[in-house]
Each structure stands twice: as structure tokens, then as C-alpha cells.
Amino acid sequence: MKVNLRIWRQKGPESAGSFQDFPNVEVVPEMSFLEMLDEVNRALEAKGQEAVTFDSDCREGICGSCGAVVNGDPHGPGKANTLCQLHLRSFQDGDTITIEPWRAKAFPVVRDLMVDRSAFDRIIQAGGYITARTGSAPDANSVPIGKERADEAMEAATCIGCGACVAACPNASAMLFTSAKVSHLGLLPQGQPQRFDRVQKMVDQMDAEGFGGCTNHSECEAACPKEIGVKFIARLNADLIKANLGNLRK
Amino acid sequence: MELQSRAPDGPIETAWDRHRQAIRLVNPANKRKYHVIVVGTGLAGASAAATLAQLGYNVSSFCFQDSPRRAHSIAAQGGINAAKNYQNDGDSVYRLFYDTVKGGDFRAREQNVYRLSQVSVDIIDHCTALGVPFAREYGGLLANRSFGGALVSRTFYARGQTGQQLLLGAYATMAEQIAVGKVKMHPRTELLDVVVIDGKAKGIVTRDLTTGRIERWAADAVVLATGGYGNVFYLSTNAKGCNVTATWRAYKRGAGFANPCFTQIHPTCIPVMGDHQSKLTLMSESLRNDGRVWVPKQPGDMRPARDIPDAERDYYLERIYPTFGNLVPRDVASRAAKRMIDSGHTVVKGGQGVFLDFRDAIKRLGRDVVADRYGNLFDMYAQITGESPYEHPMKIYPASHYTMGGLWVDYNLQTTVPGLYAIGEANFSDHGANRLGASALMQGLADGYFVLPYTIGDFLAGEKPGFSDTTHAAFADAENEVKAKVDRLLSVKGKQSADTFHRRLGKIVWDECGMARNAEGLGRALEQIPALRDEFWSDVSVPGTGADLNQSLERAGRVADFLEFAEVLCKDALTREESCGGHFREEHQTVEGEARRDDDAFSHGAVWMYRGQAQQPERVREELSFRYVKPSQRSYK
Ligand SMILES: Cc1cc2nc3c(=O)[nH]c(=O)nc-3n(C[C@H](O)[C@H](O)[C@H](O)COP(=O)(O)OP(=O)(O)OC[C@H]3O[C@@H](n4cnc5c(N)ncnc54)[C@H](O)[C@@H]3O)c2cc1C
Numbered sequence: 071m072k073v074n075l076r077i078w079r080q081k082g083p084e085s086a087g088s089f090q091d092f093p094n095v096e097v098v099p100e101m102s103f104l105e106m107l108d109e110v111n112r113a114l115e116a117k118g119q120e121a122v123t124f125d126s127d128c129r130e131g132i133c134g135s136c137g138a139v140v141n142g143d144p145h146g147p148g149k150a151n152t153l154c155q156l157h158l159r160s161f162q163d164g165d166t167i168t169i170e171p172w173r174a175k176a177f178p179v180v181r182d183l184m185v186d187r188s189a190f191d192r193i194i195q196a197g198g199y200i201t202a203r204t205g206s207a208p209d210a211n212s213v214p215i216g217k218e219r220a221d222e223a224m225e226a227a228t229c230i231g232c233g234a235c236v237a238a239c240p241n242a243s244a245m246l247f248t249s250a251k252v253s254h255l256g257l258l259p260q261g262q263p264q265r266f267d268r269v270q271k272m273v274d275q276m277d278a279e280g281f282g283g284c285t286n287h288s289e290c291e292a293a294c295p296k297e298i299g300v301k302f303i304a305r306l307n308a309d310l311i312k313a314n315l316g317n318l319r320k
Numbered sequence: 321m322e323l324q325s326r327a328p329d330g331p332i333e334t335a336w337d338r339h340r341q342a343i344r345l346v347n348p349a350n351k352r353k354y355h356v357i358v359v360g361t362g363l364a365g366a367s368a369a370a371t372l373a374q375l376g377y378n379v380s381s382f383c384f385q386d387s388p389r390r391a392h393s394i395a396a397q398g399g400i401n402a403a404k405n406y407q408n409d410g411d412s413v414y415r416l417f418y419d420t421v422k423g424g425d426f427r428a429r430e431q432n433v434y435r436l437s438q439v440s441v442d443i444i445d446h447c448t449a450l451g452v453p454f455a456r457e458y459g460g461l462l463a464n465r466s467f468g469g470a471l472v473s474r475t476f477y478a479r480g481q482t483g484q485q486l487l488l489g490a491y492a493t494m495a496e497q498i499a500v501g502k503v504k505m506h507p508r509t510e511l512l513d514v515v516v517i518d519g520k521a522k523g524i525v526t527r528d529l530t531t532g533r534i535e536r537w538a539a540d541a542v543v544l545a546t547g548g549y550g551n552v553f554y555l556s557t558n559a560k561g562c563n564v565t566a567t568w569r570a571y572k573r574g575a576g577f578a579n580p581c582f583t584q585i586h587p588t589c590i591p592v593m594g595d596h597q598s599k600l601t602l603m604s605e606s607l608r609n610d611g612r613v614w615v616p617k618q619p620g621d622m623r624p625a626r627d628i629p630d631a632e633r634d635y636y637l638e639r640i641y642p643t644f645g646n647l648v649p650r651d652v653a654s655r656a657a658k659r660m661i662d663s664g665h666t667v668v669k670g671g672q673g674v675f676l677d678f679r680d681a682i683k684r685l686g687r688d689v690v691a692d693r694y695g696n697l698f699d700m701y702a703q704i705t706g707e708s709p710y711e712h713p714m715k716i717y718p719a720s721h722y723t724m725g726g727l728w729v730d731y732n733l734q735t736t737v738p739g740l741y742a743i744g745e746a747n748f749s750d751h752g753a754n755r756l757g758a759s760a761l762m763q764g765l766a767d768g769y770f771v772l773p774y775t776i777g778d779f780l781a782g783e784k785p786g787f788s789d790t791t792h793a794a795f796a797d798a799e800n801e802v803k804a805k806v807d808r809l810l811s812v813k814g815k816q817s818a819d820t821f822h823r824r825l826g827k828i829v830w831d832e833c834g835m836a837r838n839a840e841g842l843g844r845a846l847e848q849i850p851a852l853r854d855e856f857w858s859d860v861s862v863p864g865t866g867a868d869l870n871q872s873l874e875r876a877g878r879v880a881d882f883l884e885f886a887e888v889l890c891k892d893a894l895t896r897e898e899s900c901g902g903h904f905r906e907e908h909q910t911v912e913g914e915a916r917r918d919d920d921a922f923s924h925g926a927v928w929m930y931r932g933q934a935q936q937p938e939r940v941r942e943e944l945s946f947r948y949v950k951p952s953q954r955s956y957k
Pocket residue numbers: 359360361362363364365382383384385388391392393394395396397398399400482483509510511512545546547548557558559562563565566602721722743744745746757758759760761762764
């Protein structure tokens with residue numbers, strides 16, 4: 071089958087970008103979307119032309135490196151998918167496929183489809199951890215955790231940090247990302263001592279990075295490859311209120 | 321050349337304690353005067369950087385991904401071993417040690433493996449304290465599953481995302497240390513050379529992948545945690561970026577490379593489905609807990625699985641290996657699959673594969689329990705193949721997955737270059753000729769959290785702290801070489817992409833140095849690889865410039881190193897005239913087709929030393945002695 075590609079090309083963060091057309095690209099349905107881009111690049115390189123820049127590594131939906139907006143959807147059509155897990159069988163012969171980078175103020179374009187997501191790292195640095203010195207931990211079974219609670223923490227912890235939630239949000243908010251980490255750690259007994267301090271610092275950092283506020287569109291949940299729910303945003307908000315009350319009392 | 325393993329003699333149970341007592345320590349107030357470079361942010365690198373920083377050292381950390389959290393370790397699915405004996409099924413430090421030495425086919429250093437088993441229990445405690453959400457039972461205690469090569473349940477897991485959760489734990493501590501300034505993080509930065517001054521590692525040269533800038537970094541010691549070289553096969557379960565560059569450059573600067581031919585082919589991957597394929601996807605070994613492997617008894621039988629009655633199915637692992645059944649170690653399972661395919665029993669039309677069937681597990685446990693255990697793996701399989709494992713058995717085939725070989729290290733994890741350390745998959749240490757499932761995560765974290773942070777002190781204590789002279793001639797030389805190589809890659813201006821060469825190299829190595837090897841094929845490979853390398857240097861096309869972000873250049877540089885490394889890999893396979901673990905020489909097998917070791921001639925690690933461009937590398941040995949687990953022919957029957 072053949073598809074027509076329109077791929078965003080942009081030299082650097084400050085340059086203006088534009089679409090480059092790749093008409094009639096020969097593909098097969100079993101191919102993954104990134105394998106299609108590999109083929110495009112192989113052909114470009116053989117002709118001595120610059121390859122399309124895009125991030126990818128694991129190619130199995132877990133590292134969070136890949137991502138692009140495909141025909142308007144972060145990670146393309148389908149639910150619970152990353153771009154690397156998307157296959158050409160989701161498209162028809164003759165389709166035109168438009169491929170753009172994540173668009174958000176806090177994620178400047180590095181080149182073509184690659185963006186700078188270091189803001190996520192800085193949100194984690196602000197408080198997304200439990201402080202524990204190596205070698206000082208008690209026996210792992212000394213603190214039992216009910217299966218349901220452990221499972222819920224795990225659900226939040228599955229976030230791969232890809233940024234699709236930000237790309238999907240009309241406000242380019244990072245609330246789903248931040249709330250997932252706040253909830254993962256806040257649900258566990260080990261995470262209690264730093265719980266309220268953590269939420270405060272992470273939300274402050276999120277604001278400082280220039281992410282927008284959350285106005286409950288829930289587009290993030292729909293785009294999340296790990297189907298992380300907006301219920302965690304509610305949890306974050308509840309913790310944030312408690313944190314603020316605590317600060318008032320101080 | 322004499323290799324000093326520095327492994328303590330005497331009772332193995334107390335060896336690590338005695339060693340820690342004997343080695344030098346850096347005074348707590350002095351630690352902040354030392355600077356350590358850690359390259360790699362997988363489980364090994366992230367845990368080492370985090371712990372060194374907690375101890376007070378200044379750490380510079382490097383990775384080629386855009387964030388340390390994306391290192392290849394993130395993809396590990398199945399679990400991590402530890403001798404906790406929480407299941408009360410007879411596990412112990414000694415049993416984990418025994419299983420690992422035996423599983424590695426008696427080609428690992430006993431003292432290292434014993435230490436690994438000892439610290440395994442601390443890993444689980446520490447990771448739990450960091451908030452790693454391991455799977456739990458209803459009573460709230462930690463759950464376990466079994467993995468191949470073991471008769472006890474000692475594997476801890478977090479759904480099918482154990483590597484991700486463990487890595488996020490180490491990454492979080494690193495993030496905390498970045499925030500307080502003890503770790504300086506350099507993402508999207510690739511190591512291109514190691515700098516050795518007066519015989520000691522004193523820094524590295526890197527390329528900033530965003531700007532193209534070549535930079536020099538000085539330090540008091542350098543740690544490589546850069547992962548394995550499984551992508552030499554092109555198609556593998558490794559992430560696309562995994563490469564041999566860092567360890568290969570270290571080798572060319574004097575670090576011995578041990579047992580490169582010990583590569584692991586994982587039995588349960590999704591079969592190859594066309595020639596556009598860029599990587600293979602692993603289906604976790606944990607699936608063999610409940611899945612049953614079979615092929616039709618009749619060669620060429622292409623009926624849908626459900627139309628083939630039980631009497632016409634050959635559950636060959638259960639038949640040949642009744643004790644371990646579907647849970648035999650990986651090398652054994654992979655070769656058994658190959659034998660089935662070679663004798664015509666494939667289940668993939670025009671391709672290669674065997675069934676991994678959950679029909680009986682679903683009948684026995686119910687769909688919900690199976691979904692709870694393996695749901696995300698089943699989804700992943702369905703996404704890739706378009707078929708649901710709840711309805712049809714999976715089709716699987718072996719693929720390159722892990723590399724036991726790596727930089728030679730002593731008991732302190734130091735390479736043959738003083739001050740240069742290698743941890744995690746990048747070293748050769750603990751798995752011998754075959755790694756057991758769920759033991760790589762254990763080793764990476766053991767090295768990074770619990771071993772290296774102590775042993776590196778023994779070297780640093782003898783060094784004047786604060787080395788920072790990047791104007792030294794050795795830095796200039798290394799930088800010039802790196803720049804010359806970049807320029808050379810850009811100047812060929814040929815007609816083929818680097819990826820095309822990588823694919824062709826992969827095919828040679830897979831065909832001649834894959835699951836089964838023989839002298840004739842290896843000889844062929846040793847002719848084809850240099851020829852392909854010459855063609856690469858005359859016909860590779862690398863568009864763009866070096867002074868800029870250029871992924872074509874990144875790919876080409878890695879392929880160029882694989883093209884050199886592959887030759888040593890095949891040489892090692894050719895000179896090891898025995899079969900052991902993942903290394904199967906067809907000339908050395910039993911009548912049943914099982915591997916035949918030669919302990920008299922090959923009970924050693926083979927360490928390759930670079931002797932210059934014009935010379936053949938030298939093969940040096942580290943003799944192994946087994947005082948606790950006496951070598952026997954491995955039997956899983
Ligand atoms: C699909 C899959 C599933 C697996 N599942 C399991 C499992 O269930 N249990 C288990 O025990 N093991 C498993 N393994 C094996 C295990 O994941 C790896 O062996 C282990 O994670 C390796 O960790 P590491 O820290 O040594 O290196 P990696 O995680 O590979 O990290 C390498 C790091 O080095 C950096 N790097 C590499 N080269 C350079 C360079 N030149 N310059 C700068 N940085 C560089 C990278 O950026 C990265 O940060 C699995 C492996 C695969 C492929």
C-alpha cells in the first residue's frame with residue numbers, strides 16, 4: 071500500500087518550520103509507524119539528504135522517547151498506544167498522514183519531530199522522590215501494603231513521561247504527569263513523610279516551567295498511552311489543599 | 321600478561337566482609353574533593369551515580385537519551401531475583417549462588433557470584449524503601465514468581481514493568497542528587513573516547529548530540545555503565561540506541577574485553593515478520609510459568625492451533641526436560657526451539673516459530689488471573705501481531721537479547737585500566753556463559769548500589785583528589801582522534817545508509833555466530849566482516865554536518881564500532897573450542913544435541929587485549945577454579 075506523508079521539518083528552536091511532503095511512500099500493513107520513518111530516512115540518506123529527526127529507543131512503548139502528533143492525535147489513532155506501537159494497518163491505502171511534533175511552550179522543538187522535555191525531569195527533581203540512603207532500609211516485608219493500594223500506586227507509577235498528556239491538553243498542562251508521580255509516592259506508606267512538601271514543590275516547579283493550568287478537559291487521559299486516569303489529578307488537588315492548610319497553620 | 325582478579329581466598333561466606341575490611345576507604349570529609357564520571361543511566365549507572373553522590377562524591381553523569389529515565393533498563397519486563405526466601409520454598413543465598421554458577425555453565429568467578437547473591441536481599445529492601453511498587457499478595461506482603469533455571473520462586477516483579485519501576489526508583493534518587501548539585505547530568509551526550517593518563521583513566525571525550533560540540537571531561541575515576549552489545553545482531557530485543565561504542569573505545573585504550581562470544585539468545589520473542597523490521601520484541605520469560613511450549617508433531621502441519629488435537633502436539637520441553645519442563649534455562653530452550661524448526665516443525669508460514677500456549681492456564685486459573693499476571697504482555701503481543709493470546713497461542717522464536725561478555729573486571733569491578741570501572745551489562749562478571757532470567761536487574765543494582773560505591777574508594781584513596789587538567793596532551797590526542805573519525809564519516813559521501821550496513825552486518829553475525837556456530841561459518845564471517853567494513857568506509861552516506869544535531873552521524877559512528885567489534889566476537893567464538901551456555905559450537909555436542917563443555921581446556925575467561933591497529937589482539941586467560949559448585953554436565957532433565 072501507499073501513503074502520503076506530510077512531515078514537519080524545523081531546523082532548530084528558533085527557526086520557522088514547515089511541512090515537507092513525501093508522496094506515495096510504499097509501506098506494508100505489518101510495518102510499525104517508526105519503521106516507516108526509518109525507511110523514509112534510509113532513502114533520504116542514500117540520496118545524501120538530511121534525515122528526519124525523531125526520538126525513539128525501546129520501540130515497545132515503555133521508554134517514553136517517541137511521540138508525535140499524527141493527524142491531530144498525540145501518538146496517532148487508537149487507544150493506549152505509543153507512536154512506536156502504532157502499525158500501518160491502522161491506515162488505508164492512499165491515506166495522507168500529517169506528522170507534527172508535540173506543541174507546547176514548555177517543550178521547545180529541538181529539530182523536526184524532536185522536542186525538549188527536560189522540564190519533566192526538573193519537576194521530578196523538585197520533589198518526585200522518596201529520600202532513602204542506600205543500605206539503610208528495613209526488611210521489605212516489614213511494612214505490609216494492601217494489594218489494592220499497591221495496585222493503585224502501580225497504576226500511577228506506569229507513567230512513561232512521554233509528554234502526550236501535555237500535547238493533548240488545550241492548555242498544555244502537565245497536571246496528569248505531575249499527579250501520577252505525586253499519587254504513586256503519596257499512596258505508599260514509604261512516601262508519607264515527604265507527601266505534602268512533595269506536592270507543593272512539584273506543582274510550583276510545574277508552574278515555573280510554563281505549563282498551563284488544568285481546566286478539566288480530560289484530553290490527557292484519552293491520549294495517555296498508559297491510560298492513567300484524571301482521578302489522580304483530583305488526588306493531587308486534595309493533597310495540595312492539605313499542604314496549603316498545613317502551611318497556613320505554620 | 322597476568323590478570324589479577326583480587327577475589328578473596330578463604331571461606332566464600334565471609335569473603336565480601338573480609339574484602340571490605342581490607343580495602344582502603346576515603347575519609348567522609350575528603351569524598352567531596354573527588355569527582356567521578358559515570359557514563360550510562362540504566363540500573364547500574366543510575367544506582368551508582370545516586371549512591372556515590374549520597375556518599376559525598378561529586379558525580380558527572382552522561383547518557384545519550386534525552387532523559388536518564390529512558391535508559392534501556394526501562395524495558396525489562398519480568399522481574400528481579402533475590403534470595404529472600406519469602407515463599408519458604410527452600411531458597412537461600414547459597415542456592416541462588418549455586419543456581420547462578422550452574423546456570424552460567426561454570427564460566428563465572430565464584431566469589432563474585434556469591435557476593436551478588438548476598439546483596440540481592442538488600443536490593444529488594446532498598447527499592448521498596450524508594451517506593452518501587454512491587455506486586456503484593458492480598459495480605460500485603462511481597463509476591464514472587466518463578467523464572468527459568470530455578471526450582472524456587474524468588475523473582476520480585478512490578479506487573480510486566482519491573483525494569484521501569486526499578487529504574488524510576490534509581491532515577492528519582494539521582495534527581496534528588498541533581499537538585500542538591502551533587503550530580504551534574506548530561507543527557508543527549510555520547511561518550512566517544514576514554515582518556516588514559518600514565519596508565520590511569522582520567523576522563524572522557526564526548527559529543528553533545530544537540531550541538532555537535534566535542535568536549536573534554538576530567539575526573540578522578542571513570543565508571544562505564546553503558547550496557548550490552550546485543551545490537552551487533554541488528555535485530556535484537558535491545559533498544560535501538562544500545563551500542564558497543566563506549567566499551568569498544570575503552571578496549572582500544574587498554575581495557576580487556578572478556579568473553580565476547582557469550583551472547584544470550586532469548587527463547588521467547590515475537591518472530592521476524594518482514595525485512596523492514598527494526599527490532600524484535602521480547603515476550604517475558606515469566607510467561608513460561610504458565611504458558612506451554614509446543615509444535616505440531618507432523619512437520620509442515622499448518623492447521624490453526626486449536627484444530628490440532630493434543631495427541632498431535634509435541635510439548636517438547638516437557639517431554640525432553642521433565643524436571644524443569646517449560647522453565648529450562650534460556651540457552652537450552654532456544655536451542656530446543658531451533659532443533660524443532662530445523663526438523664521442519666515451524667508454526668509460522670514461510671518463517672520460524674513455535675507456539676507458547678495459554679489455553680490450559682486460562683482453563684486452570686481463569687481469564688482474570690491470567691490477565692492480572694500477563695495482561696500488558698498479551699496486549700503488547702496483540703498490538704504487534706494483531707492476534708490475541710487469549711484466543712490463539714503466541715508464536716515465538718529466539719532472538720538476541722543479552723550479552724554476558726563485556727569488559728573484564730576484577731572483584732572490585734575495575735577493568736584492566738586502573739581507575740576505569742565497568743558495571744551492569746557492560747562488564748562480564750557474574751553470569752558466565754549464560755544468564756538466568758531476572759538476574760541482570762539484580763546484577764546491575766548490586767553493582768551500582770552495593771559494590772562499586774565501596775570498591776571505588778580503594779582506588780581513589782590512593783589518588784590525589786581533584787584532577788582537572790583537560791589541557792593534558794592525552795585529552796588533545798583523544799579529541800583529535802574523535803574529530804578525525806567524525807570528519808571521515810562525513811566525507812565518504814557514498815550511497816548507502818549506515819542502517820543498511822548494520823542490517824547486513826547483523827545478518828552475517830546471526831547466521832554464523834548466532835544460536836549455533838562452527839569453525840567453517842566463523843571463518844566465513846571473519847572474511848565477510850572486514851570486507852563489509854571496507855565497503856562501509858567507501859560507500860556510507862552520512863548527510864549533514866558534525867557541528868549540529870545529526871542522527872545519521874550518530875548511527876554511523878555506532879555501526880562503525882560494531883563493524884570492528886564483530887570481528888573480535890567471531891574470533892572469540894572460533895577460539896573457544898567447546899560448547900557452553902549461550903556459546904554452542906556444533907563440533908562440540910552430545911549425541912542428544914546438548915552442549916559439551918571442555919573444562920580441561922576452557923575453564924577460563926578469555927580476555928582480548930588490543931595491541932594496535934596493525935596487530936592481532938592478544939587472547940589472555942583468567943583461569944577459573946570452582947571450590948563450592950563442582951562443575952558437572954548441566955542437566956535440566
Ligand atoms: C526487552 C528486555 C527485557 C528484559 N527483561 C529483564 C528482566 O525481566 N529481568 C532482568 O533481570 N533483566 C532483563 N533484561 C536485561 C536487563 O534489562 C539489562 O541487562 C539491564 O537493564 C542493563 O542495565 P545497564 O544499567 O547495564 O545498562 P542499560 O540500561 O542498557 O543502560 C545503558 C546506559 O548507557 C548509556 N550509554 C550507552 N552508550 C553510551 C555512550 N557511548 N555514551 C553515553 N551514554 C551511553 C545509555 O544512554 C544508557 O543510559 C531485559 C532486557 C531486554 C532487552
